[in-house]
Structures are given as C-alpha cells and as structure tokens.
Amino acid sequence: MDIILSVEAIRNHHLPSAETGVSLVPWTLPTIPEIPHWHDTLEICYCLSGKGVFYFKNREYDIEPGDLVIVNNVERHTSKSYRGRTCSNLFLFFQASTIEQLDFHLLRPFIYDRERFTHRIPGQLPIAQEIGKLIQQMQEELAERRPAYGTLVKSLLFHICSLLARHYDAETDGTWKPFYSKYATVRAGLAYIQSHYRESIHLEDVARAMSLSPSRARHLIAEVMGERFKTYLLHLRVQAAQRLLVQTDMPIEDICEQCGFQSASSFYREFRKLVNETPLSYKKRFSPAGRDT
Template identity: 85%
Template structure:
C-alpha cells in the first residue's frame, strides 16, 4: 500500500470548501482495506480505471471504469483494489447542508433504506456517464479557477444530485420523508458526539442534545445508524486515534486520553480488536518515512 495514500485516508481530510461546496479527491484504492469508516461529508466515487470492491455492512460491490458508488455519511464502509487491477478513482465529497440550502428533497438518495438501496450505478447506464462528465467538468473548473468557478461548481453539484434523485426515485419513494425527520434528530446527537467524544459521554447526554428521552434516543439512533450508540462511539474514538497516531508525535498514552478512553488497557484492547494490530504497530506501519539529509 502506498504510504502517503494510507496516511491521507486515515486523516479523513476531505472537508468541502466554502467557495465551491465540494472536495474532489483523486484516490487509488489500497489492496488491503482499512477498517470500515465514515466521512463527515456525503460521497460519490467515480471509478476511472482498474478494478476494485466496496464493502458496506451487509453488501459488497465490484466496481470498474465508469461505475459510481453512492455513500452517505452515517454508513461505515471500506474498499480495496483487486491485486493486479489497481483501482483509481475520483471522489466527490460535499456536505448535506449545501444541498439542503437549495432543496432538501435532493438528499433522498443519501437517506436510503438499507434493505432496498443499491449503492453502485453501473457505467453502462446513461445517468452514470452523465454524472461522470459533470464530475470531470468540476475538475476542470477547479484547475482553471476562472471567474465565478465556485458558483458554477455548486450548480454542477445540484445537477448531479438532481440526476441521482431521479435515478433513485423508485427506491426512495415513500420512505425518505419519515427517515429524513429521524435523521434530522439523530444528526443533532452526532454533532454532539463529534464535539464531546473525548469526554466520558453517555447516552443520556446525547439524548439531551437530541431533545429526546434516553429510550427514544437509543431506539432512533439504532434505527438510523444501523448500530448501537456505544458501538458508534467506540468506532469514532478508534478512528480519531488512528488519525492522531499518524498525524502527531503524541505518546500512545496521551492519544488514549484525548480520544476518550477511560484506561490504557481498554484502548489497547478495543484498538487491536477493531484494527487487528496494536497502536504502536499501526503507527510504525502508516507513518511517513523519515527523510535523511544529504550533503
């Protein structure tokens, strides 16, 4: 696996810019997938070349040139290239709030029923080709940065989401509006967790942020996220630890404390269970090599 790519993946540094509303990230999938993760932004993967596979909780999809993969920001996923078929892609990241400002109904493809939704749009479909062309146009605008390029890129994003809403109409019709209301409530809890995961937070704290009872918050969280509050919080802390192990020179003990673990033993145990290696081994494997000065 390319070291720099691995570092960037764990940093999860794909924040859309205020000017364009998007982040466009060229990315080659590793041959060994990282642990399942999520991004703060919504995600569209456009495969450029090679062959790879995306893994979701109960599904997996082979991808090839021209295929699209649609990913929301609450469903954990991972991906890899098949050996001998290096899979290069262009990832489009954007915030749900950007779309809501225009028309919240365009979020329909990202508020899906996990039992019905198909994440992959095959290259042979006209909508995949059209969206691929729009993403390529975004890339050109970002490279040239001509006057009003930010506004034009946002208009391309709205066009893409409109095409997705039309494509997924049958799969999302009748289920998305009730789910949107539940998602809006859970999103308040997710925002609280993002700010306070370093602390010893409990479900009661998150329920208060959602203005719900703990029992209702627990049920709603599981329904929307597809996993329990404690499971999500644990993955959030481990993912933060992965970033800090690679990005900082902090000791493992300091990282343990800053990521909200109550003891070093629990940190080592849960990290190894989820990542399949120790924090120290992970840090050594993913940290960039030291540069040697030459005279």
C-alpha cells in the same frame, strides 16, 4: 501506498469549501481496506480506472471504470483496490445542508432504506456516463478557477443530485420522508459525539443534544445508523487514535487519554479488537518513523 496515510489524505481534504460547496479528491484505493468508517459529508465515488470493491455493512460492490458509488454520512463503509488492478477514482464530497438549501428532495438518494438501496450505478448506464461528465467538468472548473466558478460548481452539484433523485425515485419513493426526519434528528446527536468524543460522554448527553429521551435517542441512532451509540463512539475514538499514532510522536498513554478512553487497558483491548494488532505494532507499520527503522 500505505493504507492509513491514504485514508488520512482523504479525511484531511474532504471537507467542502464554502465557495463551491464541494471537495473533489482524486484518489487511488489501497489494496488493504481500512477500518469501516463514516464521513461527516455525503460522498459520490466516480471510478476512473482499474478495479476495486466497496464494502458496506451487509453488501459489497465491485467497481470498474465509469461506475458510481453513492454513500451517505451515517453508513459505515470501506473500500480497496484489487491487487494488480489499481483503482483510481474521483471522490466528490459535499454537505447535506448545501443540497437542502436548494431543495431537500434532492437528498432522496442519500436518505435511504439500507435494506433496499443499491449503492452502485453501473458505468454502462446513460445516467452514470452523464454524471461522470459533470464530475469531470467540475474538476476542470476547480482547477481553472475562472470567474464565477464557485457558482458554476454548485450548479453542477445540483444537476448531479437531480439526476440521482430521478434515478433512485423508485427505490426511495414512500420511504425517504419518514427516514429524513429521523436522519435530521440523529445528525444533531452525531455532531455532538464528533465534538465531544474526547470527553467522557454518555447517551444522556447525546439525547439532550437531540432533544429526546435517552431511550428514544438509543432507538433512533440504532435505526438510522444501523449501529448502537457505543459502537459509533468506539469506532470514532479508535480512528482518532490511528491518526495520532501515524501522524504524531505522542506517547501511547497520551493518545489513549486524548481519544477519550478511560484507561490504557480499555484502549489496548478495543484497539486490538478493531484493528487486529496492538497500537505499538500499528504505529511501527504505518508511521514514517516506524517505516524507517
């Protein structure tokens, strides 16, 4: 299975529905990790079979059946299957706002100090087994769509997040509330970037969306994201270019402009720096037309 096509399938289907508040995506990790990325949503991976690995900025975790991996929406990450050990999973995606509507304290497992937090919950632990059963029950409800299934799915989500909050109580106690306030402010900036990355945007624009001074916005983005504003923006633009290269027949010059790059030379330079190949060779490798030639 081609890596970028697999990543795009998740990206195109991970947005939660209004009725249930979640999206549950069965997915097999590719054998070559994609460029580290962020999602707009919070994410829980439940491993069903095989063996894989998740990579975060300073950590990596091997995963096997029954394991859970907790991912927030500001930490760059990537993942892959081990060759010969195809790793199949259920990915649960949901918006932070869905949890906030019930009890913002349930966001504790997703608002963390990345230097202390352990993303993986081993499958042999009772909490992982209980959450695994809840995710599978959620999958059944989503498949059968019986009366009141949307409410029931949301209740399962709240149950899962409550168990996670209990599990991570010691790791997040005393650290998450100050970070939550910063996270909530940064989310407004990230939303602005995601809506305007095709344009020529600057830190001052993002700071205005956050109601902060540029210097404070710069510091807060780096603290919460673990990445600078320009790094986040660049990754977002390159990922958008990858999508267009694979899924459309647009000329590369148009893709460059569509993704917010100011010149073809900067697009080629930054794309090659992150992807380790040129846009043209990337398109030939991963687009359907390229694979047929």
